[in-house]
Amino acid sequence: MNVVVCVKLVPDPDSVGQLDATTHRLRRDLAEPVLDPGDEFGVEAGLRLVEAHGGEVRVVSMGPERALDAIRKALAMGAARGVLVTDDGLGGSDALTTAKVLAAAIGREPFDVVITATESTDGYTGIVPQALAELLGVPAVTFASGVVSDGTALTVTRQTESGSETILAGLPCVVSVTAGVNEPRYPSLRGIMGAKSKPMDRCTPVELGLEAVGGGAAAGQTVVSVTAADERRAGEVVTDDGDGAHRIVLLLAGARVI
Amino acid sequence: MGRMATDTAPEGSRPRLDPADLYAVDQLLGDEERLIQLTVRDFVRERFLPQVAEHYAAGTFPRELIPWLAGLGLFGMHLEGHGCAGASAVAYGVACEELEAGDSGLRSFVSVQGSLAMFPIHRFGSEEQRDRWLPEMAAGRAIGCFGLTEPDAGSDPAAMRSHARRAGGDWVLSGTKMWITNGSLADIAVVWAQTDEGIRGFLVERGTPGFSARDIEGKLSLRASVTSELILEEVRVPEASLLPGARGLGGPLACLDEARYGIAWGVLGAARACFEAAVEYARSREAFGHPIAHFQLTQAKLAEMATRLVQGRLVAHRLGTLKDAGRARTVQVSLAKRANTRTAVEIARAARTILGANGLTLDYPVARHMANLEAVLTYEGTEEVHTLILGKAITGEDAFG
Numbered sequence: 058m059n060v061v062v063c064v065k066l067v068p069d070p071d072s073v074g075q076l077d078a079t080t081h082r083l084r085r086d087l088a089e090p091v092l093d094p095g096d097e098f099g100v101e102a103g104l105r106l107v108e109a110h111g112g113e114v115r116v117v118s119m120g121p122e123r124a125l126d127a128i129r130k131a132l133a134m135g136a137a138r139g140v141l142v143t144d145d146g147l148g149g150s151d152a153l154t155t156a157k158v159l160a161a162a163i164g165r166e167p168f169d170v171v172i173t174a175t176e177s178t179d180g181y182t183g184i185v186p187q188a189l190a191e192l193l194g195v196p197a198v199t200f201a202s203g204v205v206s207d208g209t210a211l212t213v214t215r216q217t218e219s220g221s222e223t224i225l226a227g228l229p230c231v232v233s234v235t236a237g238v239n240e241p242r243y244p245s246l247r248g249i250m251g252a253k254s255k256p257m258d259r260c261t262p263v264e265l266g267l268e269a270v271g272g273g274a275a276a277g278q279t280v281v282s283v284t285a286a287d288e289r290r291a292g293e294v295v296t297d298d299g300d301g302a303h304r305i306v307l308l309l310a311g312a313r314v315i
Numbered sequence: 316m317g318r319m320a321t322d323t324a325p326e327g328s329r330p331r332l333d334p335a336d337l338y339a340v341d342q343l344l345g346d347e348e349r350l351i352q353l354t355v356r357d358f359v360r361e362r363f364l365p366q367v368a369e370h371y372a373a374g375t376f377p378r379e380l381i382p383w384l385a386g387l388g389l390f391g392m393h394l395e396g397h398g399c400a401g402a403s404a405v406a407y408g409v410a411c412e413e414l415e416a417g418d419s420g421l422r423s424f425v426s427v428q429g430s431l432a433m434f435p436i437h438r439f440g441s442e443e444q445r446d447r448w449l450p451e452m453a454a455g456r457a458i459g460c461f462g463l464t465e466p467d468a469g470s471d472p473a474a475m476r477s478h479a480r481r482a483g484g485d486w487v488l489s490g491t492k493m494w495i496t497n498g499s500l501a502d503i504a505v506v507w508a509q510t511d512e513g514i515r516g517f518l519v520e521r522g523t524p525g526f527s528a529r530d531i532e533g534k535l536s537l538r539a540s541v542t543s544e545l546i547l548e549e550v551r552v553p554e555a556s557l558l559p560g561a562r563g564l565g566g567p568l569a570c571l572d573e574a575r576y577g578i579a580w581g582v583l584g585a586a587r588a589c590f591e592a593a594v595e596y597a598r599s600r601e602a603f604g605h606p607i608a609h610f611q612l613t614q615a616k617l618a619e620m621a622t623r624l625v626q627g628r629l630v631a632h633r634l635g636t637l638k639d640a641g642r643a644r645t646v647q648v649s650l651a652k653r654a655n656t657r658t659a660v661e662i663a664r665a666a667r668t669i670l671g672a673n674g675l676t677l678d679y680p681v682a683r684h685m686a687n688l689e690a691v692l693t694y695e696g697t698e699e700v701h702t703l704i705l706g707k708a709i710t711g712e713d714a715f716g
């Protein structure tokens with residue numbers, strides 16, 4: 058089974074983010090860049106599929122040169138090889154551009170499953186998986202909380218508000234996995250040291266046959282302004298007159314959280 | 316007069332410096348070492364820290380982490396072959412630092428397994444001993460300990476009373492070893508004893524008749540680590556359990572150099588954890604209408620800690636570079652163990668004061684590290700012993716006896 062996992066280098070989500078005042082883009086230089094924690098679930102899901110059914114995991118990323126670190130971590134976890142699409146012009150790409158670039162890189166070779174996170178931990182647009190499926194001409198199964206395979210199809214569990222769905226998906230397809238779909242492994246020392254001998258390619262959009270994509274001004278979507286969200290209002294205080302617990306339950310039920 | 320600029324770019328527009336690494340010493344790490352650092356850091360934060368306080372209070376080591384530590388490849392990571400990862404000395408140092416940012420007990424477990432138990436088998440063992448033990452130990456299926464210290468011989472191991480004599484084709488060992496990390500957990504003990512041929516090392520397996528271990532209770536330091544007494548009463552072991560390559564005190568001392576090297580890095584992890592806790596606390600705790608970080612006295616403490624951290628890290632890195640080049644000398648290891656442990660002790664104590672009463676509880680990491688570092692100051696050569704090693708190297712005068 059040939060699995061492709063899309064990974065992204067993002068500023069450490071544990072740090073406080075800051076937007077650039079003029080471009081409205083996230084300041085990527087202020088925090089330690091890491092493999093998006095959401096993508097670790099994807100890498101793990103891919104590794105489990107190939108461990109059960111053979112084949113290999115290929116990781117694909119679009120980003121600056123440093124995004125090689127994200128690929129390197131995926132290789133250390135056990136992926137077989139990686140490719141980074143990088144070009145100065147790609148900085149600030151919107152989600153559609155990102156999907157086009159990733160689709161071009163993925164489509165160069167046959168694949169059975171493409172795994173992504175549901176959204177990146179920096180941009181949070183959440184549309185790349187679906188766009189990718191459309192561009193690759195395969196179905197998208199989104200928000201997977203469980204992925205297993207018999208080698209010819211995937212059985213995907215989707216958590217919904219009211220319960221869970223089980224979906225049988227033929228191959229090839231795109232699957233977006235939620236956090237918690239599995240427990241990502243730590244790269245072992247041996248894996249880390251072995252990663253440097255695994256193939257890691259770099260290419261540009263032009264080399265992928267994409268002429269007209271680009272970030273920044275060339276992006277189809279531009280952020281024109283950013284407004285801070287309203288301060289959250291103070292919560293409701295329930296004074297306990299003996300029925301406090303009951304009233305809290307009603308409040309929670311009203312908010313549909315229980 | 317305004318602040319002196321060292322650069323024209325305004326500070327706010329530049330990447331933030333890590334206060335615990337103001338000289339960006341981490342940038343001396345290669346890609347691989349950096350990934351090892353982040354991996355061990357994640358592991359410690361996710362798997363170890365949530366339970367350390369409980370184990371510390373109970374005086375137990377979290378044994379369920381042993382397969383995880385093995386899975387990461389940390390046991391004997393700087394040794395080559397026989398199932399070991401063969402990482403650089405710097406990588407080993409970085410791992411020690413991250414482990415000890417969790418707890419000195421966690422780092423001690425890994426130090427003892429790799430540097431004190433696997434290392435002598437790797438360096439001084441026969442091919443059969445290596446094949447039999449190293450892969451098992453790297454995989455965490457066999458745990459080792461190192462028995463040098465005795466009730467009446469600590470800093471002066473040459474005064475040890477444990478002895479071994481030949482009996483037919485076997486050896487018979489008698490004596491008592493004290494303060495042995497992982498003693499009662501160990502499947503295999505590296506025991507040093509006097510013989511007619513000088514001090515020799517033996518591999519004594521758990522369950523050998525006459526060999527037993529008893530835990531030392533009531534330690535107020537390194538509580539999340541098992542420390543035991545080893546009792547050897549006419550323990551008969553075959554010739555094949557003798558470490559053929561070690562004769563004299565040089566054997567155990569070579570092991571200590573390995574472990575001390577890891578400590579020189581490790582203690583900086585404990586120091587960093589204390590410093591970070593202190594910074595966070597100082598920024599949020601208010602007194603007299605200000606965060607305590609606002610007071611110059613607090614800032615003086617933090618400035619001193621940050622400076623000492625940078626100095627310690629530079630020493631550790633330089634030592635790592637020398638070790639990777641095969642040029643690290645005992646006196647250099649002593650300098651780093653002594654200086655960095657002292658640094659860590661002082662940072663922990665200063666951090667403790669910043670946290671006030673909270674700094675005394677297990678709710679914060681500081682008291683735990685502070686207490687642990689007292690053990691680290693004593694084991695693997697006391698501060699005084701390392702001072703004497705330095706003094707001898709500098710003056711040529713031996714002031715030990």
Ligand SMILES: Cc1cc2nc3c(=O)[nH]c(=O)nc-3n(C[C@H](O)[C@H](O)[C@H](O)COP(=O)(O)OP(=O)(O)OC[C@H]3O[C@@H](n4cnc5c(N)ncnc54)[C@H](O)[C@@H]3O)c2cc1C
Pocket residue numbers: 427461462463464466468469470471493494495496497537542690693694695696697698699700703714715716
């Ligand atoms: C938690 C813990 C774990 C340990 N784990 C192990 C282990 O796994 N294996 C092992 O073999 N040992 C282990 N040890 C033992 C440790 O190495 C010894 O405690 C250490 O070597 C000091 O020996 P001592 O305690 O007998 O002190 P002593 O040697 O009695 O020293 C007492 C004091 O006298 C000072 N002193 C001694 N000689 C001189 C001198 N010439 N000049 C000036 N001052 C001097 C010392 O510096 C110290 O301050 C461990 C100890 C601890 C606390």
